[in-house]
Amino acid sequence: MTNNVILETKRLTKEFKGFTAVNAVDLQVQRGHIHALIGPNGAGKTTCFNLLTKFLVPTSGQILFNGQDITSARPAQIARQGIIRSFQISAVFPHMTVLENVRIGLQRALGTSFHFWKSHHSLNRLNERAMELLAQVDLTEFAATVTVDLPYGRKRALEIATTLAMEPEMMLLDEPTQGMGHEDVHRVTELIKKVSAGRTILMVEHNMSVISGICDKISVLQRGAMLAEGTYAEVSQNPKVMEAYMGSTEGELQGAHA
Known part of the structure; x- marks a missing residue:
């Protein structure tokens, strides 16, 4: 090899x-x-x-x-x-905000995904990186949106953002x-090209x-x-x-x- x-x-x-x-x-x-x-x-x-x-x-x-x-x-x-896999069925938490979903991905990368007893505010230090990831997938304006309310194509973009949060090689x-x-296909295709760098x-x-x-x-x-x-x-x-x-x-x- x-x-x-x-x-x-x-x-x-x-x-x-x-x-x-x-x-x-x-x-x-x-x-x-x-x-x-x-x-x-x-x-x-x-x-x-x-x-x-x-x-x-x-x-x-x-x-x-x-x-x-x-x-x-x-x-x-x-x-x-x-090696990080993004699932065929959108693997996000529907009743959390877009920002919170990405933050959970960042917690997983840090190995703290099950520290649910921690203060909610202690996770705010992850917000800056989460917003950077949302910017990469053109979801900045949706950061405070509850995920269930996102259009389908945007949910897939969020799924890619949560995958990126794991720092995949x-x-x-x-x-x-x-x-x-067609519009969502084009958007997600361009997004895949962008995040492949x-x-x-x-x-x-x-x-x-x-x-x-x-x-x-x-x-x-x-x-x-x-x-x-x-x-x-x-x-x-x-x-x-x-x-x-x-x-x-x-x-x-x-x-x-x-």
């Missing part, structure tokens, strides 16, 4: 009672890249994500992060090493634009226009196995990929949804 590879899997496999959901996947994510994991429904993308973030235990294979074997690590251990984004209208992003995403616009490399899964890898231009013209998505080699991947 070279220094330019931040995350690598070697023949990563997950079986469920005889069904192979992820089959001997070799994946290399380059440091500083935005890397997409795509594939038709049932391809094994989410299972692969769950293996990488340790919410599932591999049946066999190996996962390396910065050259260290994390195959047997627990979720909290890899979070401390700098690598962010794993699970369907960051799912269920969004100085860090690595691995994302599962269905929207091909998003992937074509921001991803350096794409890995395509089909039936749990690696089907193809490359740039969007390379992958979108790959006959195997077009057949997997479209049912034939005619037409293009452009606009297809996994």
Whole structure:
């Protein structure tokens, strides 16, 4: 594994009672890249994500992060090493303000997330950093808004802010634009580009226009196995990929949804 590879899997496999959901996947994510994991429904993308973030235990294979074997690590251990996952369903506290949500992320990073007996005012020292993070995701004006009242796209932006609060070296984004209208998709896409500076992003995403616009490399899964890898231009013209998505080699991947 070279220094330019931040995350690598070697023949990563997950079986469920005889069904192979992820089959001997070799994946290399380059440091500083935005890397997409795509594939038709049932391809094994989410299972692969769950293996990488340790919410599932591999049946066999190996996962390396910065050259260290994390195959047997627990979720909290890899979070401390700098791998932070943003969940498909917006993982925020709906009845807290936007600022309070980010502050909780900062508490987690400090290892004080369960010190609920502390004075509320003792947490105000985190406000300055929380406001910096909100500025990064264009949510400054919503700092005092109760999260349940945020538009859907803004909730996803808040989720990215709470992920950034954990100081990730690598962010794993699970369907960051799912269920969004065009305006929110554009906003969140630009946000992902913005926060990718100085860090690595691995994302599962269905929207091909998003992937074509921001991803350096794409890995395509089909039936749990690696089907193809490359740039969007390379992958979108790959006959195997077009057949997997479209049912034939005619037409293009452009606009297809996994």
